[in-house]
Amino acid sequence: MEQAQALATLTVDREQSHGWDARRLAPLLAGLREVLPWVRRWHDDFDPMYGSTLGQRRKRRRSVLRRLFRMADDAFMNRSLARS
Numbered sequence: 001m002e003q004a005q006a007l008a009t010l011t012v013d014r015e016q017s018h019g020w021d022a023r024r025l026a027p028l029l030a031g032l033r034e035v036l037p038w039v040r041r042w043h044d045d046f047d048p049m050y051g052s053t054l055g056q057r058r059k060r061r062r063s064v065l066r067r068l069f070r071m072a073d074d075a076f077m078n079r080s081l082a083r084s
Contacts, residue, residue: 004058007028007029008058010059015065022065029062043055044056083084
């Protein structure tokens with residue numbers, strides 16, 4: 001769960017404070033995509049403060065960024081792997 005939180009926080013910070021584009025955000029989002037199934041399986045309790053589960057919030061954030069940058073889910077993985 002801490003890894004998902006760190007990746008989500010870093011993604012938001014880099015996008016909003018540092019103006020990172022899709023190319024630079026792709027590895028962070030690919031990492032988030034990899035841990036989401038684990039987060040949903042083990043930490044998917046409803047949080048009344050947010051009105052959703054942690055997994056739902058992370059998935060929604062990733063979807064918003066994908067739409068913003070007009071990228072398919074596979075593009076995040078491909079861009080991330082290309083940088084490895």
